[in-house]
Amino acid sequence: MNRNGIFALCFNALFALFMVGPLLIVIGVSFTPTGYLEFPPSAISFRWFKAILDNPDFIDAAWISLELGLASATLSTVLAVPAALAIGRERFRGRDALQGLFLSPLTVPTVVLGVAFLRFLSLFDINGTFFGLVLCHAVIVTPFVLRLVLASVTGVDRSIEMAATSLGASHWTVFRRVTLPLILPGVVGGWVLAFITSFDELTVTVFIVNPSTTTLPVRLFSHITQTTDPLIASISTMVILLTVLLMLAVNKLYGLDRLLIGGEAR
């Protein structure tokens, strides 16, 4: 039912250009053979993609970001799933407050979270450690997991669980064999969103890394504030490529709009 007029379609085309333009520019300049940024590139060259391999700083940072994303997304999922089961299906005093607390990292300005974590971690002398980063990132990404798991928990038909219980299954078996498979799309969607959020996080992380735990966004950021060169563009192109692949995968699995709204639409 495409009922958009010609004016609407032009607006849509311009809007799409506005959204992807800056990303296409980054990809475009990364193929330059020259030592400076030029667009369009005078020739196609992979010089700056090869140059990534000569910069172990960035490769190390990418590994740290990857490990941090995996660890914090997993930790927050392990914590958020039982919390979502409690909030989503029980009525108890303090339920709203608990939900508000778990969603609050979305409301507190990230820069405030950053300085708060810095203050806390440095008093315990664990600032800049990977362990500290994982804990802080777990806090930041928990709201995303919680929202998606909550949305799938409220859709679960409890009579299936009761049937399993009446047939003699233990609590743990019911969870593992009945509940978890039913809420799995929400859990997986939440985990992926948490991973991407952690992998991209800058504002909080910039306060709590040290030179040996610098993540990829922080490394890119400190490089860009000094200079913009084709190397930074080729690394960014790799980041775009990886994100798009992951995005296409979750889009198939869950629907991008549903993932981002928090599971309510469609």
Place this chain on the structure above:
Amino acid sequence: MKTTGTSTPWLLSAPALALFAALLLTPLAMTFLLSFNSFSFYGGIENTFGFQNYAEVLSDVYFYEIFGRTFLIAFITTAICALLGLPEAYILFRMKPAWRSFMLLIVLGPLLISVVVRTLGWAILLGNKGVINEFLRDIGLISSPIRMMYTSTGIVIALVHVMIPFMILAVWAALQRQDPATERAAESLGAGPLTIFMRIVLPQAMPGVLSGSLIVFSLSASAFATPAVLGGRRIKMVSTTVYDEFLNTLNWPLGAAIAILLLVSVLTIMLAWNKLVERRYSGVFE
């Protein structure tokens, strides 16, 4: 949903609650206390209690300028996001499903791509020797470059790009809740497209615009990467000022006071906005 008197829900939430108590509530409380401490260039942070940091911020025109600029940029960004995001969400809503899922990827996808990378794109576009200026010079429209890097305009343009997916998501969610029959009813009764948009679609999309505005405003007011890269040292916003106090000047107590003031002002604006919206649309959010 059943009512339980048992402690089961608390047991289930206990691990997450422990993490949030230790790593969210405690750090925030400590930052609040830190903002009352004093700082000397040689002695570092001194464990005293006083309002001198708040007094310093509130008595200095320099900080008023930074807060004023931050909220002005956030406000303009929000307004532009609403003006562009509402029609775009409506256009998406009216598309054929196949096209729509493709366009949703293009419009919402950038949300998942690192803000640093998106800001880099704008830095390449907006520079004095950037893509836009070179293009305008090549076609003979300008002789000297238009300054866009290190200006508030540049920050707003890039912030709109970063924030508008949130607006579209919110409007999109509101449009999905509406009953398509109302539009058809209006059409069959002879209403033109403009009338349908103004009288049927707009009122139903408005809760989405308002909740989207709330998200965009609070995220823009505390944005860091975009103003840090595109504003540099010349156009400072609150979050970049906090960053400088903590990591360059090392005056943590003053930085903490600025951060607390940002938190309080953002929360106040959000609460006031929510109150306003709830009063206006009390029936719509049911």
